Amino acid sequence: MNSPVNVFWFRRDLRLNDNHGLFEALRSGLPILPVFIFDSNILEKLPEEDLRVAFIYNRINTLNTQLEKFNRKIAVFYGKPEVVFAGLISEYSIESVYTNHDYEPYALERDNSVSNLLKSSGIAFKTFKDQVLFEAGEIQKSDGTPYVVFTPYSKKWLEKMNAEGVAHYDSESILVNLLDKTPSAMPTPAQMGFSISMSSVYDPEIPSALVKDYAESRNFPDQDKTTRLGVHLRFGTISVRECINEGRKNSLVWLNELIWREFFMQILAHYPKVVNNAFRSDYDRILWVNNEDQFKRWCEGTTGYPLVDAGMRELSQTGFMHNRVRMVVASFLTKHLLIDWRWGEAWFAEKLMDFELSSNNGNWQWAAGTGCDAAPYFRIFNPYEQAKKFDKNEVYIRRWVPEYKSAAYPSPIVDHQTARIRCLEVYKTALKA
Ligand SMILES: Cc1cc2nc3c(=O)[nH]c(=O)nc-3n(C[C@H](O)[C@H](O)[C@H](O)COP(=O)(O)OP(=O)(O)OC[C@H]3O[C@@H](n4cnc5c(N)ncnc54)[C@H](O)[C@@H]3O)c2cc1C
Known part of the structure; x- marks a missing residue:
């Protein structure tokens, strides 16, 4: 029989330092076999050139390069997790x-099946908190129910953080405890049905200067002064605890955004129905118009509303959109076009590099007015005013819509005032019913 080992299973925590589960594994006393699984249940549904798959693939390669100095490697598989574990x-x-x-709901189901499989072979499944500072259930009202309003949630979150501090797990210093065995080669992208360009994904630096300026500059898409750490938080290429410490030191406004992230995560955990339904059930009665042609124009960025079109083109071309513009395009889709927020949510899920089910769903429901602590439905962004205020020299618009103000640029697909009045009527009727 082989000598005993423990396994560390990387998922959305693709880093070697300040990784809680990895740290616990490395000090368990047995050699650690590090494993990553390209999950065919997820990958089968993705397009051939998915940017997220490319990011993960390149990141695993970079981690393996980082591990070369210890002569260690992550064993990488493609398949269904239960089959790989068998x-x-x-x-x-x-x-x-x-x-x-x-x-996320699929992750919970997957872990449940893997845990049962392991148990049936007498193997323990040991899991740790790493993705958030506080998970669902740790920040509750005094009567033990979840918060559904952000401000009191954030107050309690800050109190608890100040009382307990923010841990650091020095996994990097004990990497020699990884198993000294060279696993077979990593599956190629082609073997998994993907076509991706190869690059390296290094550990990101937190841009402290941007964080310090965040309160003043975060709203201006032309300046592009947000940190772009979303994708790294999504895949764990950065530790959220490091980000939280940065926020404490340099910007409470930025820290607040990290608290929104955890707020929506606990909403999803406590109210999984939000994946398919409005958080506030009466909003499920809204009679969406769902015009497919208008949805297509929104997706491709040809609505004739320049800020909306700029944002939608930025998204398709780069996998990113500035937060201010995300709010404008989401409000436009749901309120001006009366298209179901779930359609917009699904488009974002397909395109965003930083796609996170809880944040995407929470923010879409916020924009549509259907969510917890949402913008009131009668607050309808005026895309022209938003552009004047946040892109006053039209730098962002011209960056993404080069034909703006030429004959080739389409006229608006709906009139702002008419769309506004129609939206108010449709929402009012639904809520009265
Ligand atoms: C309609 C809509 C959909 C969105 N979908 C997503 C999504 O799928 N994934 C996602 O991470 N964010 C989403 N957001 C929130 C926000 O737009 C992005 O987190 C942010 O733009 C990412 O850019 P950044 O990394 O430069 O963030 P920064 O502005 O530098 O903020 C730092 C981090 O704080 C978190 N954060 C910031 N704003 C929010 C917010 N409003 N809600 C939750 N977390 C936040 C993110 O993790 C972000 O990376 C969405 C917002 C809207 C309006």
Whole structure:
């Protein structure tokens, strides 16, 4: 029989330092086999050139390069996690599998199946909090119910953080405890059905100067002065605890955004119905117009509303859109076009590099007025005013819509005032019913 090992399973925590689960595994006393699985259940649904798959692939390659100095490597598989684990169980003598908590509905289901499989072979499944500072259930009202309004949630969150501090897990200093065995080669993108360009994904630096300026500059898409750490928080290429410490030191406004992230995560955990339904049930009665042609024009960025079109083109071309513009395009889709927020949410989910189910859903429901602590439905962004205020020299618009103000630029697909009045009527009727 092989000598015993423990496994560390990387998922959305793709870093070697300040990784809680990895740290616990590395000090467990047994050599650690590090594993990553390209999950075919997820990958089968993605387009061939998915930017997120490219990011993950390149990141794993970079981690393996970082591990070369210890002569260690992550074992990488493609397949269904239960099948991969069945294979590992037959190849190794595994005592425990270590991993970090993962909260989305599919992840919970997957972990439940893997945990049952391991249990049936006498293997422990040990999981740790890493993706957030406080998970669902840790920040509750005094009567034990979840917060559904952000401000009191954030107050309690800050109190708890100040009382307990922010941990650091020095996993990097004990990487020598990884198993000294070269695993077989990583599956190629082509073997998994993907076509991606190869690059390196290094550990990101937190841009402290941007964070310090964040309160003043975050709203101006032409300046592009947000940190772009969303994708790194999504895949764990940066530690959220490091980001929180940065926010404490340099910008409470920026820290507040990280609290929004955790707020929406706990909403999804406590109210999983939000994946398919409005948080406030009476908003499920809205009679959406759902014009497919107008939806197509919104997706491709040819609505004739320049700020909306600029944002939608930025998204398609780069996988990113500035937050101010995300709010404007989401409000425009749901309120001016009366298209179901779920359509917009799905488009963002397909395109955003930083796609996060809880944040995407929470923000879409916020924009549509259907969510917890949402903007009131009668607050309808005027895309022209938003452009005047936040892109006053039209730098952002011209960057993404070069034909703006030429004959080639389309006229608006709806009139602002008419659309506004129609929206108010439709929402009012639904809420009265
Ligand atoms: C309609 C809509 C959909 C969105 N979908 C997503 C999504 O799928 N994934 C996602 O991470 N964010 C989403 N956001 C929130 C926000 O737009 C992005 O987090 C932000 O633009 C990412 O840019 P950044 O990394 O430069 O963030 P910064 O502005 O530098 O903020 C730092 C981090 O704080 C978090 N954060 C910031 N704003 C929010 C917010 N409003 N809600 C939750 N977390 C926030 C993110 O993790 C972000 O990376 C959405 C917003 C809207 C209006």
